[in-house]
Amino acid sequence: GAVVSQHPSWVICKSGTSVKIECRSLDFQATTMFWYRQFPKQSLMLMATSNEGSKATYEQGVEKDKFLINHASLTLSTLTVTSAHPEDSSFYICSARLQGARGSPLHFGNGTRLTVT
């Protein structure tokens, strides 16, 4: 149980275009989902907390207009990288926690490797 599916697993786009990444909790409901970014050989950096039915909470230094987050249902959160640039190339990972289970472990998707050319 507690499976998180992330799509696509990889994407290549041209500079200036926008890319949408989906994160789905397949067998549980998640009021809150989290979006991380990971550079090669580095740890996961929290970008934002996605809250179902309300605005996302962004970490300091993360541009909310650049990284648009929508959490329209209890099983789906999307991250849109707008006007992508080569420096946005990275590994993006989402995670989710069982609804109402504060303190329970996060379950991660398999990540999306974004390459901006």
Add this chain to the structure above:
Amino acid sequence: GQQLNQSPQSMFIQEGEDVSMNCTSSSIFNTWLWYKQDPGEGPVLLIALYKAGELTSNGRLTAQFGITRKDSFLNISASIPSDVGIYFCAGQLKNNNDMRFGAGTRLTVKP
């Protein structure tokens, strides 16, 4: 944000050897977790710890939640080649909904 100091940064060991890694922090955490990440994939939960002093095993893996709530260690016994990967500790603060991660320990196991 609250920082987790994970060490060692990397380890090169022979198959069959035991491995130990740890995380420390200046902050008190409510929950400690250990994840393993294979290349190009998301982290997978290995062990979750919820109480200070708790010692939990998962097969060849053993992890402990430090008494001070500021540290945790992970031991892997009798390592095998598939143990290769990056191991992350993660801590959750009390009354906080997100997790903070250590920098990771990159484990290489030589057959």
